[in-house]
Amino acid sequence: MQDVLKFLCKLPLYESVQPYDLYGYPEQQAETQSNCQFEAKPVSTRDIRELGNTTIETHGFTYFHHESKCDLNSKHFEEVKADKTVVQEYLYETIDMVRKKLDAVDVICFDWRFRRRDPKVAGKIPPRDINNIRSWALPSGDVTHCDYSAVGGQDRLRMILLPEELEKMHTNNHFASIYNVWRPLNKVVKNTPLLFCDKRTIQKTDLIEVDKVLQDKVEKSYFLFHRDYHKWYYLANQRSDEVFLFPTWTSKSDGGEHADCSPHGAGASQTDQWKDPRESVEVRMIVIQSNSHAE
Template sequence: MGTVLDEPPRAANRHAVEAELNYLAPGQGRPVNYTFEPPPGTPWNSGELAPTRVTIRDARPLAAAGEFSLDRSGFQLVAHRSAVDDFSDDSVIRLVYYPEAEALLRDATGAEKVVIFDHTLRDSEGGSRANASLREPVRRVHNDQTFVSGPRRVRDHLSADEAGQRLKHRFGIVNLWRPLSVVERLPLALCDARTISPDDLVPSDLVYRDKVGETYSFVANPAHRWYYFPRLRPDEALLLKIYDSRDDGTARLTAHTAFDAPHTAADAPPRRSIELRALLFWPAQ
């Protein structure tokens, strides 16, 4: 993390946009975020936000040139058409989409084992943070796990014996993010992992009804290089690096957030998406 990158070619800047991203304001301590309606008088999210205007570049020209990969930039675009055309049925998601996603993740990463541990449907019109089955897009810069909670996920989802063995070798967590219609509203902004510094990361509590997880919030850093894929389609998906145990210059995580794209048509359809989070295990080296 923290590599200084050369300025991208002008072709990548031609369709850049300026937009505000919601970073965490410095000096906020440890934020707390609830996944369910908190007790009376307790805010859903603590920690003051610092909306920061940034340039968000069109990733498509550079992606076509091979600039981005899961292990270099922390995100990657993949072409993949799902056999599922109705994501309203949870059983179909688990019986059909999960196996599809496992195969895609194995092929894209070389992992020998994939364990999907949850999925989230989002809808910018009908979703709500109070509705666990249909959430709204997240409009703050974040990463879904930390260097502490990543290994904890292995112990949560594998037997004690297998977890002990898997933790000795490389493992990771990847978010497979797919739009359910062409994205016109609230696209996803992705930060190049090579521009993130360890000082940008702020561990944050994510409170569930039965446990407290840990995610990263981010403070602003002018070195951050942001990208998005305009008009992402349902036959395209994004891989987002959430955690990687490898510490050799490989991208270990990235930052992402939904953002209000300028010039979005007033009658643009709502943004609908599904994301799967999966543990990946590679063969022992």
Template sequence: MADIEATIEYLEDLELYDNVKPYWCSLPPRDGFDPDKERLDNLEFESRKIQIHDMRFLKDKPRIDVNGFQVFDHTTQISRFEAPEDVARYKSETEELHLKNLGAVYVKCYDMALRTNILFDRTEYDLNDPLHTEGPVRGAHNDISRNFGPQMINKHLPDREKELYMRPGYRFRIINTWRSLLPIVEDRPLALCDSRSVAAADLISCDRIVPEHIGEVYFLKHNSNHKWYWLSRQKDSEPFAFVMYDTKAGPHARFCPHVSFDNPQSSREAPPRESVETRSLVITRE
């Protein structure tokens, strides 16, 4: 495989966002709701043709501290999610993965999302259902903003661990771990943007509104300096780990914009993408 040219969706650079903060509501559908008449966001995207580099054949493999992302070699024991117990087991697997590969002293996998690239036709769903499945997210984004990161740490870190680790000498990161649930993913694979190529002004804060709270993510504005990467014919044993938030100051990677894209090399017979992603609070010594 070689590098490819594909379309990446960016947040459009509109005057609207000079006065109105971007927002996106993730709320259950209700009786009488018509998405063609009542929008749940004010997001407008533009499509750009971008060169996406294949990291499979890079001599120097991307590293989470340098580029913001990394490929792990790991085979999961949970290939299908059919019961809440499968979710709990997968979260535990993810914690063990980061304890081993990132040298963590503490890991808490606090969130998991299942996605598949199909058209959903449903009138109701439960956002608290651990087996709830959604489609791919639109627009290049980073899951956690700098302002929202501390709130997530405070929410998910137990009191005992706060006493142990909320002191000098410890580093807190929020890590997204993304895995294909197919043996090989061709349809709508994930592209990752090298953190070093992203300027602070490219990251636009956006409110993510869910029933229990208002979170904040970053959407990405286009910049010709951005360098994008993917992993051709990514296997289910090649999960991505990429950083969403980092308390350690310095020039290292502290975020990683990402988005799925239409793969021009995908075969017509390729099944719709199925994937699982987790968000974990990872504590290491500085």
């Protein structure tokens, strides 16, 4: 299947200047809010179901069946005055699922996001409070990226864990990763599928670090340059009981020339004329695992 993704343009500028985006600085002129220039590129995608089995170790992502016991209605994740009990129940359920799936020593949830892609209202959404992103639907991320760079993941780890927890992790021969659990809320996804690139086809030089400059911190992630040799995958007709699990950063790097994690982004394809805009919830967590078990 053909789809379209956005990639950072390969500009001479980025050989000497770090790509950046400013968030929460409305007083800045529009032209200084970001120095990132993107290009939309067609990509050939293959249905993950055809692979038979995908693994985090080999491909950088996997999916599996998991029937949530929670009421996965978007109103629980979007409305400011919604009953957040459902959100809490879903987070605890997801933590428990990941702990069992990865045989983890510890799982710490530090973030979650609700997203919706609806072209019918694009451009009509009023300005939102960047400091209160838990009360409205974020747009789907159509720019290919990894959530954290090598440095950005370390920064996040130090932000969440206490110094004694970091020391204990090293003393006990453990390693840390940042994982994302991505679940659609639609019964069946008919538009904007989440696309993954096989990490084995990504050279580390295809990635470039970008600064997301917030008012209280700078988050470092990766954008991706387009290359014809990249191999992209999607899950055809993904259901709400089919969950993606993938690391977005890991301290257990193999030091090789290929990417440690799989870049991803939301495709632009649709098969339903946008009758049922894709909605999704992603949960971000730090996962501590034993090196001895991983080996």
